[in-house]
Amino acid sequence: MRTFALKWLFSVILFWVSFNSAEEAAVVTTVDVHDAKGLLGSGHRYLDVRTAEEFSKGHLENSLNVPFMFFTPQGRVRNPDFVEQVSLVCNKEDFIMKGCQSGVRSLQASADLLKAGFKNVKNVGGGYAAWLENGFPVKKPEEETSSSKPHTEEVVTVDVHSAKGLISSGHCYLDVRTVEEFKKGHLENSLNVPYWFFTPEGKVKNPDFVEQVSLVCNNEDQIVVGCQCGVRSLQASTDLLKAGFKNVKNMGGGYAAWVENDFDVKKFEDEL
Structure with a gap:
């Protein structure tokens, strides 16, 4: 009886670890702008998921822009082709930093990319606003x-x-x-x-x-x-x-x- 109980307990623990490992695989890693700046300097790509209008007002140098949402007269609309469009310019093995204006859209966008099989995605907490607040260089019109x-x-x-x-x-x-x-x-x-x-x-x-x-x-x-x-x-x-x-x-x-x-x-x- 004791042996059976130990086996059952081990099975429960193993299931819990496996379940949480799978859950963690879809969890987005968020880094602050200081860490992001270092990662970009070491070769990570920066994907800006703001709208084209926001991007045109100022952005990080050499960044890519694929909007996660569009702002239309009818309100905010999610880009239905976002993952497909990112796949045109990035491989699933690429090291990618995702940023938006404050870090919210980019968090959602990062989760979508991880679900789609992109393996090395990080979200930039605070986004472009935090980047500016820290006096880091940007490209303006x-x-x-x-x-x-x-x-x-x-x-x-x-x-x-x-x-x-x-x-x-x-x-x-x-x-x-x-x-x-x-x-x-x-x-x-x-x-x-x-x-x-x-x-x-x-x-x-x-x-x-x-x-x-x-x-x-x-x-x-x-x-x-x-x-x-x-x-x-x-x-x-x-x-x-x-x-x-x-x-x-x-x-x-x-x-x-x-x-x-x-x-x-x-x-x-x-x-x-």
Whole structure:
């Protein structure tokens, strides 16, 4: 009887340890901005999950921006493609620091990524606000546009509302998503030159991207560049500026934010 009781007790303890270990695997590790700064200096990537509007007002240098939520006239809406969009720019083995304005959205976003199989995710407690409070360096719009030194590779990012106005006033819209994505829906009168291709071997950058854009746009054209969420288009805009295109703007939030704001789109069935 005593042996049975000991076996039962051992089984309960083993189950409790296993259960808690599984629970802990999904628990988000939060670090303060001082630790985050050190980790970024050692090679971690910084993923900013604020909206494109917030990001454009100031952000950490070399950070990626994939919004976890959109702010629309109807209220706050969660980005339904968040994990998929992060997967386009980060691998599941990458060391990623997640930040937002105060640390709340990034905590939720980090939990979602861990559930999706990302293994090395940390949340930055206090977010961008705490980063500023500690006097750590940030990148602001005026630094990107009014410096005395030429910053030809610095991309100006505008939100979808500003982009809509620019397109209405004659700017060309260049959609750098894949042909498959473009066919599912796009802005009217937009051009499509993919920046990446998705192959069975993985994601491949279009080696002729700049050359192909040059066939449909001049270096002096006013161009708004967009993708699904604003990440590919940021990289594409950088490449175009390096190649001598002078009037290029990135649309923060991309097609996803455009749709969330109920702006007009063209879908494949509309064109048949």
